[in-house]
Amino acid sequence: MGRKHIKPGKVRLTEVAALAGVSPITVSRFFRNPDTVSPGRRLRIESAAKDLGYVPNLAARALASQRTEVIGVLIPSLTNNVFSDVLRGIYDAFEGSRYSIQLANTRYSVLQEERLLRLFLMQKPAGMIVTGVDQTAEGRAIVQAADCPVVQIMELGPDPIDMMIGFSHVDACFAAISHLLAQGCRRIGFLGARMDPRVQRRLQGYQNAMKIAGLFDPRLIVTTAVPTSTTMGGSLFSDLMLRAPDVDAVFCANDDLALGVLFECQRRHIAVPEQIAIVGFNDMEFMASAVPSLTSVRTNRYEMGLRAATMIMDEIEGRPVTERVVDLGFQVMERQSSQQRHAVAPAADRVSGTKW
Amino acid sequence: MGRKHIKPGKVRLTEVAALAGVSPITVSRFFRNPDTVSPGRRLRIESAAKDLGYVPNLAARALASQRTEVIGVLIPSLTNNVFSDVLRGIYDAFEGSRYSIQLANTRYSVLQEERLLRLFLMQKPAGMIVTGVDQTAEGRAIVQAADCPVVQIMELGPDPIDMMIGFSHVDACFAAISHLLAQGCRRIGFLGARMDPRVQRRLQGYQNAMKIAGLFDPRLIVTTAVPTSTTMGGSLFSDLMLRAPDVDAVFCANDDLALGVLFECQRRHIAVPEQIAIVGFNDMEFMASAVPSLTSVRTNRYEMGLRAATMIMDEIEGRPVTERVVDLGFQVMERQSSQQRHAVAPAADRVSGTKW
DNA sequence: AGCGATATTGACAGCGCTATCACGTGGTTG
DNA sequence: CAACCACGTGATAGCGCTGTCAATATCGCT
Structure with a gap:
């Protein structure tokens, strides 16, 4: 019974x-x-x-109608505040709509990602937003089985699963290094933490730029698998100083590292930018108000989240999405920390890059 | 048919x-x-x-069994990285369990909160985690109607909905101000942004401490409704300097503000802590590596998320939760930025507070 | 008035799963 | 040896909602 x-x-x-x-x-x-x-x-x-x-009763509705209004969002980390900006964009876009967001973090593991994708599948999501382009073949298959709009965010790459929005990390880093070269720097160090796929691509951009300039030297590269932090910026910089005491600029794959380098320079009484120039990546809010203000590569994270969400909704609701791969570009925010040797500080930020 | x-x-x-x-x-x-x-x-x-x-098919399962394995989590902001730590704890605790998290942000609005609670209710969640103690009567009623374990996090207060884990913001700020007073500071400014309920309570703690010391002066309080940021720290401090040029210490309701104050001091060539002491709140990672290292009130955010989640799971799975209101305490991390006048820097962090 | 076209409404069956109870089996007990 | 229990298994009847299509009401037009 x-x-x-x-x-x-x-x-x-x-x-x-x-x-x-x-x-x-x-x-x-x-x-x-x-x-x-x-x-x-x-x-x-x-x-x-x-x-x-x-x-x-949502469950009854979902069962009877054979669909849900759940959007699955997969990001690698909750700690890295790069993603909080993206998330904010996503949440803002879905705000007031009938869709609800199911967020999960992969902890930078493709196996976790696979597991979570499988979990999402059970919900029959209406759409999915996933980070990066490095899904496993199995992961791609699962996403495809979900049979819903999918947006890959943060990066660009060949062969999108469905839609894609991001920018080229290789190009962005290349532009940052080019800026430092243009400022007269020759011994440019690279500091990277966590070394996830996106940081790897920044490293690639660094190597490309340095090799083209004929200035590549592996001793200038210091990385760690440990997550990024301000403290880590200080230690990586200390390592770099041991390996290459003649370094005249530091590119940091994350802004936290850059802040840590600045503090370490203050501790060692190294003048920034006179003795060492500093460039960060992501252009977090604090970069502009540091003393000296810190040069960084601005990435349009909030807009990325916002547009990814909008693309998903357009697709679900039958509005044709023509631009299925969107390059959001980046901007090198040139500030005091990378001032040309013996030049005067600029009155305001200078900007170079794409899409601005 | x-x-x-x-x-x-x-x-x-x-x-x-x-x-x-x-x-x-x-x-x-x-x-x-x-x-x-x-x-x-x-x-x-x-x-x-x-x-x-x-x-x-989760929908069919939920419909037939009359319950779900969804935990609703309500936080005020995705941007404020205070919450990313709490979230990390929550996600870590549910990691590998059969529960999935439904996250929403109220944008510091109780009306939004009410709307979101109503939305959660449709899912028949297995548990709920909500931020703070300032729900509307209606909001409380909705949560109670969900008939599931509920944990209020971030604060303590009388009359919990169900369970509660947090610390006293009044006491925490009181302790920080007491520390500054003990260091010989007399004209202690208060900088606050956003002014959400928790910041309001910190302000209360500040006022209590200053009044008891007979040093209260409303001109020392500078606040704004705008969200916290490093830049905002600089401007609030500038305002404070206009209103009370004789200020000898600044308590910042958030660490971002404290960092901004430090930078502004550097810009104005004000010696920290000799001329102005700085104390922040939350003890973000960068506080310890700043130059000078910045004193802050450490709050156990990760543990808060972790334990809130554990309490929920215990309750659901019939393991009796005896400690239904948990005070996680705080620690005043005494660093260089609040060094006693004319004293030497401590070799390492000193700590005062509760529960450590 | 009469016609088809359009807007509203309802009946029915079923979405995929689980709660409940019933039943069989084999072992234990008095 | 009947009575009992624990265990594993199955039959049945929904959970609360919506897709489908038919039925009816309403309207504009010739």
């Missing part, structure tokens, strides 16, 4: 329908698309629902 | 059961509690499920 007694206080569509004097299906329609119900009934249903304190 | 043809590729419990030669209900049992199925069938079901690529 099946269930027995229905809990007395329970309010279903049926109860609302009974009170409003209409059929359940009409109440259902009212909640999904009020315009298709005649004004008279509309009012009756509305007040009946309010009186009874009706709350729709 | 109802639906017509079943999609051919669709794999349901029934298909797995047919292939394994058992009844659907046995397959259902296998997925929920493998131990209750005999080893022979267990293997057959397992391989059948794998062969067919079976993916359980």
Whole structure:
């Protein structure tokens, strides 16, 4: 036998329908698309629902309609505040819409990512946002099986799963190094932490630029698998000073590292930028107000999240998305910390890069 | 008439059961509690499920069982990295469990919070984590209607909804100001941004301490409704310097502000801590590596998230939660930026506070 | 008035899973 | 040896909602 007694206080569509004097299906329609119900009934249903304190049952809705309004979002880290900006954009875009977000973090592990994708699949999501382009073949297969709009964010690459929005980390770093070279720096160090795929690509951009300039020297590269932090910036810089005491500039793959380098320079009484120039990556808010203000590569993270979400919604709701791969570009925010040797400080930020 | 043809590729419990030669209900049992199925069938079901690529339908499960494994989490902001630490704790605790997290941000609005709670209710969550103690009466009612374990985090207060974990912001700030007073500071400024309930309580702690010391002066308080940022720290400090040029210490309700004050001091060639002492709040990672290292009030955010999640799980799974209101305390991390006048720098951090 | 076109409404069946109870088996007990 | 229990398994009947299509009401037009 099946269930027995229905809990007395329970309010279903049926109860609302009974009170409003209409059929359940009409109440259902009212909640999904009020315009298709005649004004008279509309009012009756509305007040009946309010009186009874009706709350729709999402599970029943999902089961009957064979779809959900859940958007799965997969990011590598909650700690790295790069992603909090992206997330903010995503949440802002879905704000007020009927979609809800299911967020999970992969901890920079493709196996975790695979597991989480499988988990998302059980929800039959309406859309998915995933970070980067380095999914496993299995991971791609799972995403494809979900049969919903998918946006890959943070990077660009060949062969998108569906849609894509990001920028070239290789180019962005190349531009930053080019800026330092233009400022007269020759012994430019590279500091990187965590070394996830995006940092790896920044390293690639660094190597390209240095090799083209004929200035490449592996001793100038100091990296660690440990996550980025200000303290780590200080230690990586200390390592660099041991390996290459003649370094005249430091590119940091993250702004936290750059801040740590600045502090370490203050501790060692190294003048910035006179003795050592500093460039960071991401252009976090504090970079502009540091003393000296710190040069960084601005990436449009909030917009990335916002547009990724918008692309998903457009796709779901049948509005054709023509630009399926979006390059958001970047800007090198040139500040005091990378001032040309013996030059005067600029009155305001100078900018170079793409898309501005 | 109802639906017509079943999609051919669709794999349901029934298909797995047919292939394994058992009844659907046995397959259902296998997925929920493998131990209750005999080893022979267990293997057959397992391989059948794998062969067919079976993916359980969560909506059907939720509808039939009348419950979900969704934990609703409500935080005020995604940008404020205070919450990313809490979140990390929450995600870590639920990692590998069968629960999934539904995260939403209220943007510091109780009306938003109410709307989101209503939304959560539709999901019939298994548990809820909400921020702070300032829910509206309506909001509390909604949470109670969800009839599931609830933990309020970040603060302590009378009359918890269900469970509670946090610390006293009043006491924490009081301790920080007491520290400054002990260091010989007399004209201690208060800088606050956003002015959410928790910052308001820190302000209260500041006022209590200053009044007891007979040093209270409203001109020393500078606040703004704008969100916290490093740049904002600089401007608030500039305002303070205009209002009270004789200020000898600054308490910042957030670490970002403290960093901004440090930079502004560097810009104005004000010696820290000799001319002005600086104390922040939250003890973000960068505080310890700044030059001079910045005193701050450490709050146990990661642990808060972790334990809140654990309390929820314990409650759901019938393990009695005896400590239903947990005070996590705080620590004043005494660093160079609040060194006693004309004293030598300490070799390492000194700590004062509760629970350490 | 009569016609088809359009807007509203309802009946029915079923989405994929699980709660509940019933039943069989084999072992233990008095 | 009947009575009992624990265990594994299955049959049945929904969980609360919506897709589908048919039925009815309403309207504009010739």
